[in-house]
Amino acid sequence: MPDTILITGTNRGIGLALTGELLSKGHTVIATARNPASSKGLQELEVKYPEHLSVVKMDISSDASVKSAVAEIVAKFPAPDVLVNNAAVFPEEGDERFMEIDLAHFRTAFETNVIGVVRVMRAFLPLLAKSRNPRIVNISSGAGSVSDKDDSGYFAYSTSKAALNMVTRAAAAEYKPDGITIVALSPGWVKTDMGGPNALITPEESAASIARTIAGLTIKHTSHFLDRDGTEMKPGW
């Protein structure tokens, strides 16, 4: 059954690849980005899938931008089935020591990776609630696993993703009685601007896996931290 799927941060990287993958499987995609006009990839998909792709400008760190996106989207899609919170930032170099890291990196990471996601979830939950199988997929990271942390890198990014995991679990508990499935999902180490050239898989490989997992999500998965193929992340949170 085709879904209507809203994705954030679709102008490049995993978000763009996931948009293409879902469209190729017959789904309708609402592809949001803070600067969609700059994305050749999105423009190509608009030409290829004019019936099934809607591109909407949305900066997840701005109340006004999210509000305006909701107004635009609700008119055409009153009951989207899936929200994929993909947009994120990695503000630091990654190898900064605890005593050296600029505290501004924490603010930047939390502003987008945590508060931005909460803002978007709150904005679209009333619409999702009208779907027959509403799902929210918060793209997290193995770096957000507290119990798996055994290096000292990525202080700001990894703490923001750990916080995102907690947002996921808390919201999942609140919305379980309403039948809204909310999960955190790790996309793997992916060759994007964020993942870098040494990463293990392409955005297309990650996207194909994520798309299959989204299709199989039900309320029994809610509050779980999943790998891209739908298996449980080990050793958990």
Ligand code: NDP
């Ligand atoms: P990229 O850096 O390649 O892309 C990030 C995307 O997020 C861009 O489209 C960017 O848009 C968008 N974005 C950032 N801030 C905002 C904002 N305020 N509003 C709207 N869009 C925004 O990252 P990836 O594609 O690699 O990452 C996608 C997701 O996967 C992220 O959540 C990331 O944390 C996660 N992840 C990635 C891994 C990897 O190996 N690549 C590993 C683990 C997790 P713009 O071009 O405008 O900046």
